[in-house]
Amino acid sequence: MAGGKVESLRPVAQDGGGSAWLAVVLGPDGVRHAVTVSGTDGTITGNTALGG
Numbered sequence: 001m002a003g004g005k006v007e008s009l010r011p012v013a014q015d016g017g018g019s020a021w022l023a024v025v026l027g028p029d030g031v032r033h034a035v036t037v038s039g040t041d042g043t044i045t046g047n048t049a050l051g052g
Contacts, residue, residue, distance in 0.1 A: 003028035014039055024050070 004025040014020035019039035026032050036046035 004033070007032070011039070012036070014045075020045065 004027045006023050007026050008024045010022055011019050012022045021037040021039060023035045023037065024032055025035050032050040034046070034048045034050055035044060037043070038045050
């Protein structure tokens with residue numbers, strides 16, 4: 001997320017096996033996102049806004 005800041009990062013299980021990363025990113029607009037990154041090739045596999 002351009003201009004975002006990672007608040008936390010932890011390893012998680014990846015669908016289909018292997019490992020991935022789950023990062024909580026604070027966007028420049030103040031919205032937090034849960035971003036999942038593939039442990040295999042670094043592609044973003046999920047991006048969900050948190051909160052309401």
